[in-house]
Amino acid sequence: MKFSVEWLEYFLDTDASVAEIAAALNRIGHEVEGIEDPAERLAGFRVAKVLTAAKHPDADKLQVLTVDTGEGDPLQVVCGAPNARAGMKGVLGLPGAVVPANGMELRKSAIRGVESNGMMCSVRELELGDEHDGIIELPEDAPVGQSFADYHAASPILDVAITPNRPDCMGVQGIARDLAAAGLGTLKPVEADDVAASGPCPVEIRTDDPQGCPAFYGRVIRGVDNTKPSPEWMQRRLIAAGQRPISALVDATNYLMLAFGRPAHVYDLAKLSGGVVARRAKNGETVEALNEKTYTLDDTMTVIADDAGVHDIAGIMGGEHSGATTDTTDVLLEIAYFDPERIGVTGRKLGLASDARTRFERGVDPAFLDEGLAFLTNLIVKTCGGTPSEVVRAGQPPVEAQVIAFDPMLTARLGGVEVADDTQRAILESLDFAVGADWSVTCPPRRHDIEGAADLVEEVVRIYGLDKVESVPLPRQPGVARPTATPLQKLERKLRRAAAARGLNEAVTWSFLPTGDAAHFAEDADALWVLDNPISEDMKAMRPSLIPGLLAAAKRNADRGAAGARLFEIGRRYFRGKNGASDERPTLGVVLAGQRDSRGWAQGKARMFDAYDAKAEAMALLEAAGAPVANLMVMGEAGEQFHPGQSATLRLGPKNVLARFGALHPGTLKAFDVDGPVMSVELFLDAIPAKKGSAGFARPAYSPPALQAITRDFAFLVPADLAAADLVRAVKGADKQAIVDARVFDVFAGQGVPEGKLSVAVEVLLQPGDKSFTDAEIKAVSDKIVAAAAKQGAELRG
Incomplete structure (x- = not known):
């Protein structure tokens, strides 16, 4: 909320400087976000008198003025304003001054061959209003030579952030009250002068929605003149608050709102038909608001209407049809108390924000109806004239004190x-x-x-x-503090370090996704969470996977020229569980996009990421998480989002899926507008089995074996559709004591290999224990390996 110090001093008797006021506001909980001094913008402008005005010799619409600045000889100024004439007083911008409206620095120059030493200014050029038909005309008593900032009483402007729990401070008077309580001055009593009422109100006023509008007060003022602008002091204060002066009637209601935090409304009486009532809207009713947009209403909303229809979305915005114009002569004043919850719900449904809504939905002063109406009546009668009727009070505001x-x-x-x-x-x-x-x-x-x-x-x-509250340390319990991190938190920390050590960059993405992106990665549409009140349409669904957010991050990097992206994130996936309960599952996601290695003289063209890179990340991260990677099964069914021939899952048993990895499907890349190929990994942390044993015992120290290991190579003919991992698992299980490792080191198809078969070479590492292997023991282990491979359909090559 913005307000000028001059306006604050209307309510607060104080000698404090603007710096002291700002410090006090910060101290009592009203954060000052900025201080603006209009006097700085008006530096170089002064009150001047036009002595002579003559036609420009080479331009029909220009005049050559002789201007008295109060110092030294008069200056010659070229001016194009139609109202410039000898004898008038205005505002002169001297060379070196900067015009606030456009930032132009004034300087001595020649205009159509005639020297000009500055510029006579209009209201718009000094950002004091919208008028631009001519230059500013000052009163006859304006002192020539005085700084215009001093003459205009340009006051510093404070921009204060009002917290939502303090609607009583959404008016300048409320700010002044808090400052007076803080000892920065004395609160001035401000009362409206009595205005004699003339006869009863000619319009029926009532409330048929006591829940939405408990109290509705109003009165008619006849014979107003809305053709004249509001007073200069009122416009000055409204402009300081960021409001554009519109008309005397509208400015009066805005002034009441900003001064006292009390919104009100003025209707053109000639545009009303019958009685005016606060009621519930009917489903499908429409109203054109003052922002020139049409809104469709429903029966949960409170409106102000007459016999012809709705004129006002109660407490939020008035209607275009019944608003006051320069032709308005008779008006109906409305000041009411609306239910804050109803205003908030209506505003959110319509997507309509306004200064009135901001105040009503937080709660205005229910006891300020009569006083507010009297103050508004006084402002209008003094500014626009007119004769007010008696006040009609419909309903009763909730003023019972707590x-x-x-x-x-x-x-x-x-x-x-x-x-x-x-x-x-x-x-x-x-x-x-x-x-x-x-x-x-x-x-x-x-x-x-x-x-x-x-x-x-x-x-x-x-x-x-x-600042008088001393800092006191919290009491500390004796002894060593017990660890507070949960096993899952420890696991996430370990994985975060492991992923970073492998060259992956951590990303933090939104937990919300566009509905289409979330649906693309949802295995079950019924389990997808969709928010009723999202931040935006692009954040409507809770993510069922971490991959969409990482894909979006990789795309942003690629769009900005990054050749490759290695991203990971640890977070939650969200599902709708049984009975509508939330099901949150901890997950680690990885996206590898673009180039794995840059092009160079040794390797030639750049190498892109492939499915084996994704598998390597999955295996390494699972090992860091403590999963028994030696027992993992590589199986298919990674999901429709993955390329079926270049993806797989890692499982402990047929049903317990620990991870999925591989290349994303071309259809997925097209849906997310990402150039491929892109590899991805998802580790399901809740599926990783916990380690057995007591967490309080340290693992034994590593001791290397005393005897040297030996290797043996085996070449098998296997069916072409046999998974290499199944063959390796069978070989390693042939003798679990002697065999410590096995790996595939060669795959061959072609001459000498039957059609439908592959030649797969496996290296087996044998580790003796207490004594070295004999030839017979080695042969026995080899026979076990061949027999185990045979169960997988493999046969030893000749």
């Missing part, structure tokens, strides 16, 4: 600072809390954020000074 039993000892116990009882009482009373002799505290109705004694402690401590 009473809280308070113990001043709570401040020391909860706030951590000793504050004298008298000081606590004075602070609460300065904030408009009524404190009884028994410390029963009556809260003002506008303080919706106060719910209990702890909130009163917060009020006392923030005004007394959070």
Whole structure:
């Protein structure tokens, strides 16, 4: 919220500087996000008087002015404004000044051959309004030579972030009240002058929706003149708050909202038909709002309507049809109290935000109806004239005061600072809390954020000074602290280090995905979580896989020229479990995209990632996680998102899938607009079996074997469709004591190998224990290997 110091001083009697005001606001919980000094933008502009005005010799629409600046000889200025004339006073920008509207630096120059020493300025050029028909005309008593910033009373502007729990401070008066309580001045009483009412209100006003609109007050003012602009002081304050002056009537309602945090509305009486009522909308009713957009309503929304239809989305935005214009002569003033929850739901359904909604959905002061209507009436009558009717009060606002039993000892116990009882009482009373002799505290109705004694402690401590609360270390229990990390957290930390050590870069992606991307990776559409109130349409579904987010990150890198990407992420996948419960599964995802190795003189062209790279990452990370990789089975069915001939799963048994890896399907790459090939891995951390044994015992130290290992090579003829991993597993299982490792080192097909067969060479590592192997023992192990391979359909080559 923005406001000028001059406006603040209308409510607060203070001599504090802008720096002291900002420091006090930060101290009591209202963060100052910025300070702007308009005087700096108006430096170099001063009040000047036009002495003579003559036609430009070479331009029909230009005049040559002689201008008195109050110092030295008059200056010659070329001006194109139609209202420039001798005797008037205006604003002159001297050479070196910068025009706020466009950033142009003024300098002495020749315009059509005539020297010009500056520029006479318009309202728009100085960003004081939208008027641009001519230069600014100042009153006759404007002192020539005075800085225009001083004459205009350009006041510093504060930009303050108001937290959602403090709607009472969404008006300048509320800010002033807090500052007065903090000792920065005295709050000035501001009351509206009495305006005599003339006769009853000619319009029926009622509320037929007491839940959505408990109270609806209004009155008619006849004979207003909306052709004149609002007063200069009002426009100055509205502009400082970031509001564009529109008309005298609209400016008055905006002024009330920004000064007191109380939205109100003005209707053109001639455009209304019959009585005005707050009611529920009918399903399918439409209204064209002041933003010139049409909204379709339903019966959960509160509206302001007459006999002809809806005119106002209650508490959010008025209608275009009944808004005040320069032709308006009779108006109906509306000031009401709307249910905050109803306003919030309606605004979200319609996707409609406004200053009024921001205040109503947080909760305005329900006790400020009569006073607010009187203040608005006074503003309009003084600005636009007119005769007001009597006030109609429909309904009753919820003004019942909340009473809280308070113990001043709570401040020391909860706030951590000793504050004298008298000081606590004075602070609460300065904030408009009524404190009884028994410390029963009556809260003002506008303080919706106060719910209990702890909130009163917060009020006392923030005004007394959070900087006075001493830093006290928490008590520490004796002895060694017990570890707090869970086994899953330890596993994730270990995998994060292992992945980084293998050259993978960690990515952190959103847990939300576009619905189409999530559906592409969902194995079961019914298990997909779709949010009812998403952040945006691109973040509507909870991710069933980590791969889509990593794919998007790899694409962004590729679009910016990265030749390759090695990304990993540890996070959760989300599924809809039984009975609608959330099912979150810890997962590690990897994406390998683009070039594995850059081109060079040795290897020639660049080498791309392939499925074996993905398998290597999966095996290495599973080993780091403690999975029994020696017992893993390589099987198919990695999922429709993977290339069926270049992907697989790693399992412990037929059903327990620990990981899937391989090349992503071309259809998947097309759906995500990614150039291939792209490899991916997903490790399902919840499927990795926990290690057996007590976690408190250290593993035994490694001792190398005393005897040297020996190797034996075997060449088998195997069916072409036999998985090499199945053959290796059978060989290693032939004699688990003697055989410590086996690996495939050659595969051959062609001359000498029957059709439908492959020649697979396997190297077997044999490790003797207490004594060296004899030839007979080696032959016995070899026979076991051949027999085990035969069970897989393999036969030893001749």
